[in-house]
Structure formats: structure tokens, C-alpha cells
Amino acid sequence: MDDDLALIVGLGNPGPKYEGNRHNIGFLVLDELAARVGGKFKAHKSGAEIVEGRLSGHRVVLAKPRSFMNLSGGPVSSAVKFFKPSLIVVIHDELDLPFAAIRMKLGGGDNGHNGLRSITKSLGTKDYHRVRFGVDRPPGRQDPADYVLKDFSAVERKQLALEIDRAADATEALVTKGLEAAQNAFH
Numbered sequence: 001m002d003d004d005l006a007l008i009v010g011l012g013n014p015g016p017k018y019e020g021n022r023h024n025i026g027f028l029v030l031d032e033l034a035a036r037v038g039g040k041f042k043a044h045k046s047g048a049e050i051v052e053g054r055l056s057g058h059r060v061v062l063a064k065p066r067s068f069m070n071l072s073g074g075p076v077s078s079a080v081k082f083f084k085p086s087l088i089v090v091i092h093d094e095l096d097l098p099f100a101a102i103r104m105k106l107g108g109g110d111n112g113h114n115g116l117r118s119i120t121k122s123l124g125t126k127d128y129h130r131v132r133f134g135v136d137r138p139p140g141r142q143d144p145a146d147y148v149l150k151d152f153s154a155v156e157r158k159q160l161a162l163e164i165d166r167a168a169d170a171t172e173a174l175v176t177k178g179l180e181a182a183q184n185a186f187h
Contacts, residue, residue, distance in 0.1 A: 004058055004059050004086070005059045005060070005061065005083060005084070005085045005086055005087070006055075006058060006059070006060045006061070006085055006086070006087040006088075006089060006175045007060075007061050007063060007079055007080060007083055007085035007087070007088050007089070008030065008033065008060055008061070008062050008063070008089045008091065008171060008175070009026070009048075009063045009064075009065070009072075009076050009079070009088070009089065009090045009091065009119075010025075010026030010027045010028075010029055010030030010062070010063070010064050010090075010091045010092075011023075011024075011026035011027070011065070011069060011072055011090060011091065011092040011093070011115040011116075012024035012025070012026050012027030012028075012064065012069065013068050013069050013149075014064075014066050014067070014068070018149070020151035020152060020157075021148065021149050021150060021151055022093050022135040022147065022148045022149075022150065022151075022152060023069060023093055023148040023149055024093075025091070025092070025093045025133045025135065025164075025167070026064075026090070026091040026092050026093070026133075027064050028160075028164050029091045029131070029133065029164055029167045029168050029171065030051075030062050030063075030064055030091065031164075032164050032165060032167075032168040033051075033055065033060075033062055033168050033171065033172070034051045034053075034062055036055060036168065036172070037051060037053025037054060037055055037060065037062070038053060039051035039052065039053045039062070041062075041064060043066070044063075044079070044082075045078075045082070046063070046075050046078035046079040046081075046082050047065065047066055047067060047074055047075035047078055047079075048063040048064055048065045048066060048075040048076070048078075048079050049063070049064040049066060050062065050063055050079070055172050055175060055176070056172055056175075056176045057176070058175050058176055060175065061079065061083050061085065063075070063076070063079050069114060069115040069118075070114040070115065070117075070118055071118055072115045072118045072119055073118035073119045073120070073121055073122025073123070074118075074122055076088075076090075076119050076122060076123065077119075077122035077123055080123065087129065087175065088123075088128040088129065089128070089129045089130070089131060089171060089174060089175065090115075090116065090119060090128055090129070090130050090131070091130075091131040091133065091167065091171060092113060092115060092116060092130065092131075092132060092133070093113075093132075093133055093135045093148055094111075094113075094132035094133060094134050094135065095111075095112075095135060095136070095137055095138075095144055095147075095148070096111065096134075096137070097132060097133075097134025097135075097136070098134050098136055099134055099135060099136045099156055099159075099163075100133070100134055100156075100159060100163040100166070101133075101134035102131065102132070102133060102134070102166065102167055102170045102186050102187070103131075103132045103134075103187060104129065104130065104131050104132070104170060104174055104179060104182055104183055104186065104187075105129070105130055105132070105179075105183075106127065106128070106129050106130075106179055107126045107127045107128070108126060108130065109126070112144075116130070129174060129179065131167060131170055131171050131174065133163075133167050135147075135148065135152075166186075169186075170182060170185075170186040173185055173186065
């Protein structure tokens with residue numbers, strides 16, 4: 001294992017049809033982190049789009065699985081085997097948090113999130129860090145699966161760039177200062 005390498009995975013679905021969806025917040029945060037490290041995503045044999053760089057002096061690999069969300073585990077597992085990171089961070093949407101709330105944790109269940117379920121199964125462990133970005137519960141009786149595949153509302157989009165930046169800051173703090181310090185700063 002490389003003592004100073006963090007694999008930061010953003011969850012989403014590939015293709016322009018899904019770009020602005022709530023389910024793609026992981027990809028959106030990774031785009032901000034890629035801008036910070038000055039890199040462009042390139043196809044990698046792991047099955048993910050990859051950017052390698054430094055974030056506040058720490059070596060990072062940013063990874064967007066090229067598979068659909070429910071199959072994220074394969075590319076994540078392949079990236080882990082290839083890069084052998086000492087830290088794995090997964091950024092994902094969270095229905096049980098209000099819009100733009102950021103919560104970080106190590107391990108835990110998948111709470112019905114198929115991307116997390118796939119990663120946990122492929123890695124054989126729940127012990128990876130999560131940066132959870134709140135997308136709120138769907139209104140009324142709307143199916144949560146349909147809700148997360150819809151774009152952010154006009155009101156949410158007005159704040160989105162700022163909140164993506166804040167989620168990138170939280171992820172950077174997690175990598176550079178550790179979980180407890182990042183939680184204290186962003187929860």
C-alpha cells in the first residue's frame with residue numbers, strides 16, 4: 001500500500017442523459033476536485049475515468065466508474081487492485097439528508113443505495129469512507145429511484161455550484177486532515 005495515496009470515487013451514471021441528476025452528485029464533486037488538481041479524466045483499464053494528481057500535497061486518484069451506478073463495484077474494485085490506496089473515499093447522493101447537507105463517515109450500511117451495495121460486495125468490506133451529499137427525500141409518493149434520476153430543481157441549481165465546492169472542500173479535508181477533523185469542520 002502507498003501510505004500517501006487516496007482513491008476518491010464519485011458515484012454517478014455515465015452519459016449526457018444523466019449529467020444533472022441528483023444521483024450524479026459524486027461525478028459533479030469529482031469534476032471540481034479534478035479542476036483543483038489540474039487534471040482531465042481519461043479512460044483507465046480499471047473501467048473508470050481517472051485523474052491522478054495532488055490535493056493539498058496528498059497523492060490522489062479520482063475515479064468515475066464508467067458503469068451504471070448499480071455496477072460501480074467492479075470498476076472500484078479494479079481501481080483498488082491497480083492503485084493499492086491507503087484510503088478509499090466514495091462520494092454519493094443521500095436521500096436521508098436535506099439538500100446539500102454533507103456528512104462523512106467510515107463504514108456503515110448501504111441504506112438502499114445500489115452503488116454502495118455494489119462497492120461493498122466487490123470490495124468485500126463496508127470499511128471505506130463515505131462523503132454523503134444530501135438530496136432530500138422525494139416529494140409526495142414519488143418513487144425514490146425515479147427521484148434520484150431527475151435533475152436538481154431550479155432552486156437547488158442556484159446553490160449547486162457553491163454546495164459542490166463545499167463538498168469538494170469536505171472531501172479534501174477528509175483526505176488531508178482525517179475523518180474526525182473533517183467531521184468537526186463540516187457537520
